[in-house]
Amino acid sequence: MERLIQYFETIPSSHRSLILVGGITFFWLVESAVPLFQFGKADAHYRKAGHAGINLFFTLTTVAVNFVLAFILLKTSDFVVAHQIGVLQWLSLPLWAQIVVGLLLLDLIGAWSIHWLQHHVKWMWRFHLIHHTDTYVDTTTANRHHPGESVFRFIFTTLAVLIAGTPIGVVMLYQALSVLLSQFNHANIHLPRWIDRPLNWFFVTPNMHHVHHHYVLPQTNTNYGNIFPFWDRLFGTYAEMASKDLRYGVDTHLERHEHSRIGNLLNIPFQPYRPPMGSPETTTSSHADINESP
Ligand SMILES: [Zn+2]
Secondary structure, eight states, rough: HHHHHHHHOOOOHHHHHHHHHHHHHHHHHHHHBBBBOHHHHTTTTTOOHHHHHHHHHHHHHHHHHHHHHHHHHHHHHHHHHHTTOOOHHSSSOOHHHHHHHHHHHHHHIIIIHHHHHHHHHHHHHHHHHHHOSSSSOGGGGGGOOHHHHHHHOOOOOOHHHHHOOOOOOHHHHHHHHHHHHHHHHHHHOOOHHHHHHHHHSSSSSHHHHHTBBBTHHHHHOOOOOOOOSSHHTTTTTOOOOOOOOEEEEEEGGSSSHHHOOOOHHHHHGOOOOOOTTSSTTTTTTTTTTOOOOO
């Protein structure tokens, strides 16, 4: 356990890149072997390489934002340890418990809370929207984040380190797990029920996260979790849905040119807000003006 944390304390950037690329490659292979949906068969417009190209572009911008800001995370972690600030610094826990509590708090504050906020604060939703516009959710969707969203997430991860008082070894372990779990829970994998059910008590599985990518409310506002499923169960945002009923994307941006061009995706946050079907703004009005592709 100590060696694991020592490794993550000084993990080279090349190893971090390897985790990201290795994860995408691994889940891509699993998707080819046991796909949940055969997008190409269901939709003549689907191009696997084109789809992956857009998502990998946004993965690169996410990496760039995190790379440029990484020193802030490092300084924050050094600061909390040096000044004994934060939950882990106030409790004297054995190393294994420090790792468990650290990962739980980082996941709650650095992922679940900011994700929930982005669904409930309109100007933040306009940035997060581009993640939801993907109509073919797979492992490459994991980091399809607008650079603005990458900044929000970075701020909340830093805030999480400050509150949790996490040493850098735990922060880096969390970031590696966060990347891999996100790639896993977006993956277009058919996971049999006997594997999914027990696993979903401890980790967010694809079956759980795919519900979050259903194209309309109320499902879009459920299952915000990234690593652990506990927060959604605790805060009443946990939901289930049969895979056969899933339709990916977001009802306000179903037109192909709006979700399959990088230029438009980068611009979405600066376009006027469109209330989704089922939101308080639309429940009393007609749904006839919702753009739907044939
Ligand atoms: Zn979301």
